[in-house]
Amino acid sequence: MAIEVSNKQVILRDFVQGFPKEPDMYVTSGTVTLTVPEGSSGVLVKNLYLSCDPYMRGRGTATLTPSTLDPVVDSGNQGFKEGDLVWGVTGWEEYSLITTPEVLFKIKHSDDIPLSYYTGLLGMPGMTAYAGFFEVCSPKKGDTVFVSAASGAVGQLVGQFAKLTGCYVVGSAGRKDKVDLLKNKFKFDDAFNYKEEKDLDAALKRYFPEGIDIYFDNVGGKMLDAVLFNMRMHGRIAVCGMISQYNLQQPEGVHNLVQMVVRQIHMVGFLVHDYFQLYPKYLNLIDQLYIFIYYNDNEV
Amino acid sequence: MAIEVSNKQVILRDFVQGFPKEPDMYVTSGTVTLTVPEGSSGVLVKNLYLSCDPYMRGRGTATLTPSTLDPVVDSGNQGFKEGDLVWGVTGWEEYSLITTPEVLFKIKHSDDIPLSYYTGLLGMPGMTAYAGFFEVCSPKKGDTVFVSAASGAVGQLVGQFAKLTGCYVVGSAGRKDKVDLLKNKFKFDDAFNYKEEKDLDAALKRYFPEGIDIYFDNVGGKMLDAVLFNMRMHGRIAVCGMISQYNLQQPEGVHNLVQMVVRQIHMVGFLVHDYFQLYPKYLNLIDQLYIFIYYNDNEV
Known part of the structure; x- marks a missing residue:
């Protein structure tokens, strides 16, 4: 039987005019089924880290779309399986069903790189x-x-x-x-x-x-x-x-x-x-440059 | 002995503010020697056709610089000889000494192309x-x-x-x-x-x-x-x-x-x-397309 769990979400009430204010957003809690719908080629992820990026300001209403680091919970897509760590663009919520998995990138985690970096330097x-x-x-x-x-x-x-x-x-x-x-x-x-x-x-x-x-x-x-x-x-x-x-x-x-x-x-x-196809090339570069780069995870 | 002839010029009084008006320009008549100075690698041309182009508006003071069609009168440059027909950027005057002959292009005249086209379609x-x-x-x-x-x-x-x-x-x-x-x-x-x-x-x-x-x-x-x-x-x-x-x-x-x-x-x-090195390529193209192109010499 499909397991249902609660899914907290941050939702924009409306298109924001002027500086964003707290009342422009609200927190809601729905439920999500921890399996992808029958026949879907989507990927269900649990969002571990979410970033708040300037480009989100240009978005319209509905769920905010930060970049994220997630483990796959369930997958209807042969490119991803349960437990894979991925980053990509998702919703500002606990679980997201990604129906366009081409925007997800699998990562190989190594202990010397903070996972949160995949919402920044490595994302x-x-x-x-x-x-x-x-x-x-x-x-x-x-x-x-x-x-x-x-x-x-x-x-x-x-x-x-x-x-x-x-x-x-x-x-x-x-x-x-x-x-x-x-x-x-x-x-x-x-x-x-x-x-x-x-x-x-x-x-x-x-x-x-x-x-x-x-x-x-x-x-x-x-x-x-x-x-x-x-x-x-x-x-x-x-x-x-x-x-x-x-x-x-x-x-x-x-x-x-x-x-x-x-x-x-x-x-x-x-x-x-437009440039995500270059991600492997970018990772190679960072692999070589990593010791020279200072990355401030908190700075915006 | 060097021959001197009169050289009528249109001169801008000053940098033009607002719409150009007639008093912003004046006509003057100096003289020009019909040989290039001793040791110069310049080219002396007699301006046959001068165009009035929008880009001239962005220029500062001094002689206006239209595009032109000219025969060479005298040349200190081995790339050009007396009688060559050339087009390029020159002064709004009867004779110009071009000290940067790399902006001059030699033309082979054919009877079915109006010479004035070298200040337009072919220039x-x-x-x-x-x-x-x-x-x-x-x-x-x-x-x-x-x-x-x-x-x-x-x-x-x-x-x-x-x-x-x-x-x-x-x-x-x-x-x-x-x-x-x-x-x-x-x-x-x-x-x-x-x-x-x-x-x-x-x-x-x-x-x-x-x-x-x-x-x-x-x-x-x-x-x-x-x-x-x-x-x-x-x-x-x-x-x-x-x-x-x-x-x-x-x-x-x-x-x-x-x-x-x-x-x-x-x-x-x-x-x-930046693109003048492509001029031969352009001429080839126009050679092929000429019968399809309608060119209005007077329209600005």
Whole structure:
């Protein structure tokens, strides 16, 4: 007989306007059957770790979709069996039935890697940093790199990948302790608190007197506008997110796009899902670089 | 003895603010020696045809730099000799000493091609359309293509290249006779007058109910903003120019850049100079396509 257990879920009431507030979400408890439905090729997982990622802000209503680490509870899919450890995109709930198992990745656990890393360094944020920096920006030794929201799960890795590539890298963040982390732990060449800069253009000129080759954009808005005036010829902008805009009723205008032509800029918006086929390649890279990388599991 | 002749020039007084007006320019007449200076590897040309191109608006002061067709008068460069017909970027004047002859292209004149075409179809605007459409946008059969300022020297060719590639192509222009040209002569699938559209988003949705794969942007501003909301996933935007912005004191804001991420858009600003090495390839293509192409020498 199918076993039923309770399944706690965090649900969004409605599409969130402005900054998300606690009343926008509620906790509910339903039940879930611990077997996949007859004939389904889905995979039932128990969520061990859930992350709260900026990209979730762009989602509509219903269950939040964080990245996760889970053991398979039951599987109707021949690629997965009970007990497999997997990570992927799931719901903010205790158990999830994944009907598109191509978004799940099996992991081989080793004791020296915290399991929670599969919601960060070894999961979606890590792959985002990897794809956005290496695949979108084609970095080379000596390039100047600017990263906004640089202490976040993605930004902190972009900076370290840039350093390991031989680039000069500067990050921005919005709090002193984050700026300190960037300089002292994440090995950025320099960092600044954008909230303390009256003139972002002047700040960028201070750190990049010769201009920026690569901008890894996590914020959009005013910072993007200032960056456009500081890009070098043939500069590349990877647009990973625009978090400065997500909570605004009316997005800010970006005024300096003419610089796209003047400076022959490539600007590419990307979603990590397009690059998941590179995950094995990414794991190999991290395997080699692991001892050089500082990963802060709690920083967002 | 070196022969001196008069050299009439059109000169910009200063960097132009707002719409260019006649007093912003003046005509002057100096003299020019009809030999290149001793030891120079420059090329002296007599300008036969000069074009007036939108990109000139972005230039600073001093001589205007149109594209041109010229015979060589004297040459200190072994690649060119007296009497060669060349096109390239020169000054708005009767004679120009070109000190960077790598921007000059020799032509073989044939009687069935008007010489003036080397300031258009067979010159800089043609190469711009070719590079921007084929090299930047990677078009394929069935793609939906939108071109703004579509009756211009560049846009009219982009539309025809798109049709010859098997794309569906719609253009916008700002006057009825231009719209008629687009539909009747330049073989666009459809065209509209953007000045008659209250809601650009609605206009684009009318012509592209399934969205836009490729946007060839000549105008920037409000049209770009509306296009961003109508791009298909992995859409490509070639930013050739932003003429709606050149005469504004303060450029308009583009508010919908978040769509870059949501729709994974590639937006590439380009200048034709990066692609001039492809000119022989382009000439070959036009050689094959010539009978299919309608070129309007006067339209801008």
